[in-house]
Amino acid sequence: MLYREVGDFKTSYKADGQTFPIAFDRYRYYAVLLIAFALVPFLLNDYWVKAIVLPFLIYSIAAIGLNILTGYCGQVSLGSGGFMAVGAYSCYKFMTGMDIWLPFGENGESIQYALPPLNIFFSVILGGFTTALVGILFGLPSLRIKGFYLAVATLAAQFFLVWLFNKWSWTYNYSASGQITAPERLLFGQAITGPSTEPWATYLFCLVFVVVLALVARNLTRGHLGRSWMAIRDMDIAAEIIGVNPMKAKLTAFAISSFYIGIAGALLFAVYLGAVEVGEVYGIQKSFLVLFMIIIGGLGSIFGSFAGAAFMVLLPVLLKNVLVGQLGWATDIAAHLEFAIVGALIIVFLIAEPHGLAQLWRVIKEKLRLWPFPH
Amino acid sequence: MTDVSTIDIPTPYQPYTTEDGRKIGDVVMEMKNITLRFGGVTAIKDISFDIREGEVRAIIGPNGAGKSSMLNVISGFYHPQEGEIWYRGEKRPPMKPYEIARQGIARTFQNIALFKGMTTLDNIMTGRLTHMKSGILAQAFWKGRAEREEIEQREKAERIIDFLEIQAIRKAPVGSLPYGLQKRVELGRALVAEPSLLLLDEPMAGMNVEEKEDMSRFILDVNDEFGTTIALIEHDMGVVMDISDRVVVMDYGAKIGDGTPDEVRNNQQVIDAYLGVSHD
Ligand SMILES: Nc1ncnc2c1ncn2[C@@H]1O[C@H](COP(=O)(O)OP(=O)(O)OP(=O)(O)O)[C@@H](O)[C@H]1O
Ligand SMILES: [Mg+2]
Numbered sequence: 001m002l003y004r005e006v007g008d009f010k011t012s013y014k015a016d017g018q019t020f021p022i023a024f025d026r027y028r029y030y031a032v033l034l035i036a037f038a039l040v041p042f043l044l045n046d047y048w049v050k051a052i053v054l055p056f057l058i059y060s061i062a063a064i065g066l067n068i069l070t071g072y073c074g075q076v077s078l079g080s081g082g083f084m085a086v087g088a089y090s091c092y093k094f095m096t097g098m099d100i101w102l103p104f105g106e107n108g109e110s111i112q113y114a115l116p117p118l119n120i121f122f123s124v125i126l127g128g129f130t131t132a133l134v135g136i137l138f139g140l141p142s143l144r145i146k147g148f149y150l151a152v153a154t155l156a157a158q159f160f161l162v163w164l165f166n167k168w169s170w171t172y173n174y175s176a177s178g179q180i181t182a183p184e185r186l187l188f189g190q191a192i193t194g195p196s197t198e199p200w201a202t203y204l205f206c207l208v209f210v211v212v213l214a215l216v217a218r219n220l221t222r223g224h225l226g227r228s229w230m231a232i233r234d235m236d237i238a239a240e241i242i243g244v245n246p247m248k249a250k251l252t253a254f255a256i257s258s259f260y261i262g263i264a265g266a267l268l269f270a271v272y273l274g275a276v277e278v279g280e281v282y283g284i285q286k287s288f289l290v291l292f293m294i295i296i297g298g299l300g301s302i303f304g305s306f307a308g309a310a311f312m313v314l315l316p317v318l319l320k321n322v323l324v325g326q327l328g329w330a331t332d333i334a335a336h337l338e339f340a341i342v343g344a345l346i347i348v349f350l351i352a353e354p355h356g357l358a359q360l361w362r363v364i365k366e367k368l369r370l371w372p373f374p375h
Numbered sequence: 376m377t378d379v380s381t382i383d384i385p386t387p388y389q390p391y392t393t394e395d396g397r398k399i400g401d402v403v404m405e406m407k408n409i410t411l412r413f414g415g416v417t418a419i420k421d422i423s424f425d426i427r428e429g430e431v432r433a434i435i436g437p438n439g440a441g442k443s444s445m446l447n448v449i450s451g452f453y454h455p456q457e458g459e460i461w462y463r464g465e466k467r468p469p470m471k472p473y474e475i476a477r478q479g480i481a482r483t484f485q486n487i488a489l490f491k492g493m494t495t496l497d498n499i500m501t502g503r504l505t506h507m508k509s510g511i512l513a514q515a516f517w518k519g520r521a522e523r524e525e526i527e528q529r530e531k532a533e534r535i536i537d538f539l540e541i542q543a544i545r546k547a548p549v550g551s552l553p554y555g556l557q558k559r560v561e562l563g564r565a566l567v568a569e570p571s572l573l574l575l576d577e578p579m580a581g582m583n584v585e586e587k588e589d590m591s592r593f594i595l596d597v598n599d600e601f602g603t604t605i606a607l608i609e610h611d612m613g614v615v616m617d618i619s620d621r622v623v624v625m626d627y628g629a630k631i632g633d634g635t636p637d638e639v640r641n642n643q644q645v646i647d648a649y650l651g652v653s654h655d
Contacts, residue, residue, distance in 0.1 A: 216515045223514040223521055224500075224507040224528075227493075231501050234490035241450060241488075242568065243476035243505035252511065300492065 041200035049199035056313045057206040058267045063293040063305035064217045065260025071299035073253035074233025075142050079154035081286030082161030083258050084265025085278050086134045089171045091127030091266035092180045094118045120185035120192050124266045131262020132255040139254025165278040181275040193270045202271050298356030307357040400428030409458035418444040420628040432606045433615045436625035442608045446574050450482050451475040477505050481570035483561045485577045491550040495560050502564035503528040535567045555586040575607040
C-alpha cells in the first residue's frame with residue numbers, strides 16, 4: 001500500500017471539506033510548496049527558467065482561468081489570447097505611467113495627464129482587473145447564446161482585441177514598431193522585468209502568483225459560487241429553479257476567468273518575453289493552446305490545469321531535444337509531429353476521457369491504494 | 376371614512392384539521408383564469424384553482440393534459456397569456472424562475488434534472504444556494520463567513536441525507552446512480568432549500584411498487600414533519616387517492632374536476648376522461 005486513507009477518519013464537516021482530505025496528499029502538497037520556494041530557486045539556471053519553468057507557471061494561471069469558465073461554468077471560450085493581450089497591454093500602460101485625458105483645461109478642453117508608473121506587482125494585478133472588466137463585457141452574449149454560438153462570439157472577441165491593440169496607438173505608447181517593451185522594474189531591489197533579471201527572481205515572482213491564484217481558484221470552486229457555476233454547466237434550467245441567477249453566475253465566471261487570463265498575459269509579456277507584438281504572441285493560436293491545455297489536463301480540475309500546462313510546455317521541448325538534438329531530424333518535421341501528437345491526443349481525450357490527465361491520475365491513485373492487492 | 380379594521384372580510388376558506396391531525400390553513404397560492412398558449416396549441420384553458428397551506432394537492436389527467444405546463448407556470452418557466460397568479464395574498468408580477476425559488480418555491484422535474492457532474496452531496500448542497508450569503512472575497516480566501524456558512528449548510532444537507540436515507544451514496548457522482556435513487560436525490564435537492572411550497576412533477580414515474588411506497592412515505596413525512604405544502608402530479612391513481620387532500624383533474628388543457636379524492640373519483644366527467652370516452 002503506497003497510498004492510503006485507512007485510519008484517516010473525519011470527525012467534522014470541516015475536516016471532510018478540506019482541499020486535501022487525505023493526510024498523505026496534504027503532506028505531499030506542503031512538501032511541494034517547500035521545495036518550490038526554498039530549493040528550486042537555487043537550482044535554476046537561465047535555460048530551465050526560460051524554456052520550461054516560467055512558461056509552465058504562466059500558462060498554468062491561464063489554464064486555471066479558462067478552466068473556471070469552460071470546465072466549471074461550461075461556457076466555451078476561444079478568446080483567451082485576446083484576453084491575455086488585454087492583461088499585457090493594460091499592465092504595460094500601468095507600469096509605464098498611463099496617460100489619460102481629463103476635461104479640466106482653461107476653456108473646458110481636455111488636458112493630458114500621466115499617472116505615475118506603478119510598481120510591477122500592482123501593474124500585473126491591475127492588468128488582471130482590467131481584463132476582468134473586458135471579460136464581463138464579452139461575456140454578455142453568454143446570457144443569450146450557448147455552446148457553438150458562444151464559441152463563435154468569443155472568437156470574434158479574439159480578433160477584435162488583436163485588431164484593437166494593432167490600431168489603437170495609445171495602447172502601445174505610440175511606439176513606431178507597434179510593439180510594447182517592458183522597461184526594467186524592480187521589486188525589493190531586484191529586477192523583475194527588463195534585460196538584466198536573475199532567473200530565481202522572475203521564478204519566485206511568478207510562483208507567488210501561481211500559488212495564491214491556485215488556492216483562490218480551489219476555494220472559489222468548492223464554495224457556493226463554484227457550485228452555482230457547475231449547476232449552470234450541468235443543467236441551466238435546474239440551476240435556475242433552485243435559485244441560481246444565471247446572469248450572475250455566468251458573468252462572475254467570465255470576470256474571474258478573465259482576471260486569471262489577464263494576469264497570465266501580463267506575466268507572459270512583462271516577465272517572460274519582455275517585448276511583444278500582439279498578433280504574434282496573443283493570436284488565435286494562443287487561445288487554442290490554452291484550450292488544449294485544459295482539455296488534455298482535465299476540464300473542471302485545478303490539478304488538471306497544471307497537468308495540461310506542463311504537458312503542452314514540455315512536449316515541444318522534449319520533441320526538440322530528442323528528435324532534433326539526438327536523432328538529427330529536421331526542425332520542421334519535429335514541429336509537424338508535435339501538431340500530430342497534440343491533435344491525436346485532443347481527439348482521444350475528448351472521446352475517451354473528458355476529464356483528462358487529472359482523471360488518469362485519480363485512477364492511478366485508486367489503483368495505488370489497493371496495490372499490491374487487486375481487491 | 377370607514378375604519379378599515381372593522382370591516383370583516385369573509386373568507387370562503389376555514390382552516391381545518393385533517394383526520395390524521397394535520398392542520399390545513401389558508402390559501403397560499405391561487406391561480407385565476409390561467410390560459411397558456413404555444414402558437415396554435417392551447418396547453419391550459421382558463422383554469423382556476425388554489426393551493427392551501429399544509430395540504431397535499433394533486434394534479435392529475437391523461438397525457439398531454441397540461442399538468443406539467445401548469446407547474447411550469449407556477450415556477451415561472453412559462454408565462455401565461457391570460458390570468459393571474461396570487462401568492463400569499465399578493466398578485467405576483469412576472470418573475471424569473473430564480474426569483475420565484477427565492478420566495479420559497481422548490482420543485483422537481485418529470486425528467487430528472489440533476490447536476491450530472493456533481494456528487495449527491497454537492498447536488499444537495501447546491502439546493503442551499505438561496506441561503507448562502509458570503510461574498511466572493513470571503514469565498515476566495517475561505518475565511519470568516521464563507522467557511523462558517525459552508526459548515527452550517529453542510530449540517531442542513533446531512534439532515535436531508537439522513538431523512539431520505541441516502542447516506543451511502545453521499546460522495547457518489549449522481550450520473551451513475553440508479554433511477555429511483557436519482558429521483559430521491561432530486562427530491563433532496565428541492566427539500567434542502569426548506570421550501571414552503573414544493574412542486575413535484577411525477578415523483579414516482581418509472582418506479583417499482585417498493586420504490587413508490589418509499590417515495591409516498593417521504594412525501595407524507597415532508598408534509599407532516601416540515602409542514603411543507605405540496606403540489607404533485609401523479610399518474611398512479613392509487614397513490615393519488617392515498618396521499619392527497621384535494622385533487623385537480625385536467626383534460627385537454629381544461630379543468631374537469633376539483634375536490635377531495637372521493638368527490639373526484641365519482642365525478643362522471645373524470646371517469647369519462649380516464650376511460651377515454653370520445654369528446655363530442
Ligand atoms: N414548450 C412547449 N412548446 C410547445 N408546446 C408545448 C410546450 N410545453 C408543452 N407543450 C404542449 O402543451 C400540451 C401539454 O403538455 P404538458 O407537458 O403540460 O402535458 P402533461 O399533462 O404534463 O403530460 P404528461 O402526462 O405526458 O407529462 C402538450 O400538447 C404539449 O405538446
Ligand atoms: Mg408532464
